[in-house]
Amino acid sequence: MNKRTIIILGIVASLLGLVLGANFYFMYYLNIEEGHLASVRALENMIRHKMRHLHPAYLNRNPRFFMFRNKLLKNYKMAPYENASVLWDIANWWPQENEIYPLYDSSMGSLLETLRKEPITRVNNLARGTQLKLLMRLSQQQKVIFKPQWYPRDEIIEGQVYSGKDRHTAEVYAFYLGAVLDLRWTPIVVGRVVNLKTEIYAQGDQELQSTISIEADEDGKDKYCLYGKCHYCNEEETVCGDDRHNIEGVLIYIVPGTLAKRRSPWQRTYKDDRRAPWEDDMTYCKSLKNKMETIRLLDLIDVAIFDYLIQNGDRHHYETREDRVVLIDNGKAFGNPNKDHLDILAPLYQCCLLRKSTWDRLQVFSGGVLTELVDRLSKQDALYPLITDKHKRGVERRLLVVYAVVEYCMDLEGDKMFKTL
Numbered sequence: 001m002n003k004r005t006i007i008i009l010g011i012v013a014s015l016l017g018l019v020l021g022a023n024f025y026f027m028y029y030l031n032i033e034e035g036h037l038a039s040v041r042a043l044e045n046m047i048r049h050k051m052r053h054l055h056p057a058y059l060n061r062n063p064r065f066f067m068f069r070n071k072l073l074k075n076y077k078m079a080p081y082e083n084a085s086v087l088w089d090i091a092n093w094w095p096q097e098n099e100i101y102p103l104y105d106s107s108m109g110s111l112l113e114t115l116r117k118e119p120i121t122r123v124n125n126l127a128r129g130t131q132l133k134l135l136m137r138l139s140q141q142q143k144v145i146f147k148p149q150w151y152p153r154d155e156i157i158e159g160q161v162y163s164g165k166d167r168h169t170a171e172v173y174a175f176y177l178g179a180v181l182d183l184r185w186t187p188i189v190v191g192r193v194v195n196l197k198t199e200i201y202a203q204g205d206q207e208l209q210s211t212i213s214i215e216a217d218e219d220g221k222d223k224y225c226l227y228g229k230c231h232y233c234n235e236e237e238t239v240c241g242d243d244r245h246n247i248e249g250v251l252i253y254i255v256p257g258t259l260a261k262r263r264s265p266w267q268r269t270y271k272d273d274r275r276a277p278w279e280d281d282m283t284y285c286k287s288l289k290n291k292m293e294t295i296r297l298l299d300l301i302d303v304a305i306f307d308y309l310i311q312n313g314d315r316h317h318y319e320t321r322e323d324r325v326v327l328i329d330n331g332k333a334f335g336n337p338n339k340d341h342l343d344i345l346a347p348l349y350q351c352c353l354l355r356k357s358t359w360d361r362l363q364v365f366s367g368g369v370l371t372e373l374v375d376r377l378s379k380q381d382a383l384y385p386l387i388t389d390k391h392k393r394g395v396e397r398r399l400l401v402v403y404a405v406v407e408y409c410m411d412l413e414g415d416k417m418f419k420t421l
């Protein structure tokens with residue numbers, strides 16, 4: 001063989017290798033894709049089947065809800081107070097592990113009132129997270145986080161499950177939903193109409209004031225608009241006061257103690273062209289069960305149910321307090337009432353584990369009671385109604401899906417899927 005033949009043979013060989021390699025890669029990819037589609041579709045069909053044959057107990061009201069309803073309504077009822085400072089001292093002693101407030105406590109109604117009424121005495125930009133938020137001080141003492149309104153209640157956020165900015169009222173809704181489901185792991189939150197001129201600009205430091213524009217509108221009246229300082233903040237996207245400079249927002253009580261942030265095992269890639277391992281692997285939980293303590297896994301499954309009900313698909317990280325998971329940052333819920341992203345429930349249907357107490361509690365609020373009760377509890381909030389009827393129907397529809405998924409798991413695992421940790 002002369003030199004030329006060797007070169008030609010070499011080229012042919014490498015071309016062949018390239019084609020074969022690419023082909024193998026292609027086939028491999030196809031298989032994964034088909035396998036994944038098949039298993040996700042199978043799961044969806046199974047759940048659809050389960051939904052059609054749900055036991056009437058899941059569709060009807062459970063008489064046991066009465067007991068809980070009356071106590072909850074009493075506990076969260078607006079109550080007068082004399083000394084805000086005392087209430088804040090009490091609330092700052094409340095948290096135990098991830099439970100941010102007690103099941104029932106006569107101070108809750110008054111504490112909520114302090115957040116609605118106490119004067120805002122100082123405001124700064126809070127450069128935490130990626131979205132606009134402010135740090136407010138109430139009566140020169142208690143610090144709270146403020147998230148402003150970006151959307152009207154009926155705006156439909158198109159796109160990915162994590163698209164758009166925070167929905168302020170979702171934070172309040174999450175607080176009451178946590179109370180009803182006895183997942184008291186959220187911060188205490190109230191809605192409040194705040195004056196951008198007199199309560200924010202006037203009490204703001206220089207840095208904050210420099211991110212508020214004051215411009216005359218057509219009638220020559222000053223218009224205040226806030227853009228703040230944060231990763232996603234820019235001068236084009238502003239929160240503007242109405243003709244009296246008022247804006248809606250929520251006051252989020254700061255959870256006392258130390259929080260630790262961890263990456264969620266069910267984190268999305270946030271890229272349209274790349275899928276996360278958990279999205280393609282229905283046995284994903286198997287390896288997690290060896291790596292993660294059961295109590296943590298159970299916490300994350302509770303979180304998944306909570307997030308699925310409100311359609312929060314943006315829990316890329318979760319935070320823990322004394323090693324237990326807290327529900328901080330619930331603003332990305334209620335984006336599109338017509339869409340249910342089933343994959344938020346992946347921790348439940350992939351692990352088929354559930355805390356017994358959560359399962360018992362979910363069954364108490366069947367038949368429309370869940371959203372009715374959250375609605376009644378939140379009637380006293382300045383921003384009531386927090387969500388549209390369409391969103392409420394969405395929560396009820398998804399509760400049925402949760403029941404169906406648990407039924408699916410019971411078929412696989414039986415009662416041993418329920419844990420008491």
Ligand SMILES: Nc1ncnc2c1ncn2[C@@H]1O[C@H](COP(=O)(O)OP(=O)(O)OP(=O)(O)O)[C@@H](O)[C@H]1O
Pocket residue numbers: 128129130131132145187252253254255256259261319328329330331
């Ligand atoms: N109520 C609270 N109590 C204590 N710390 C809080 C509270 N709310 C938020 N934080 C802290 O501030 C951080 C940012 O808050 P949050 O996650 O709500 O902001 P975000 O802009 O939505 O962030 P991201 O873009 O990461 O989702 C949290 O990770 C948490 O550490």
Ligand SMILES: [Mn+2]
Pocket residue numbers: 129314329331332
């Ligand atoms: Mn967020």
